[in-house]
Amino acid sequence: MSAMKKQYGSDKGENVFYASRNKGVITGVEGRKSANKGGLIQGFPKLAKKL
DSSP states (O other), rough: OOOHHHHHHHHHHHHHHHHHHHSSSSSSSOHHHHHTOOOOOOOSOOOOOOO
């Protein structure tokens, strides 16, 4: 991500990094959600479903 931020600027570099990761262009990087297997992220409340 740091190389993309350096090349494209802070905001655009981050967008390019995540778009590339999601598309599969770059590999070997894991997001928090992937590492957490879709579970709860600490600090976020669990939201109840309303029926």
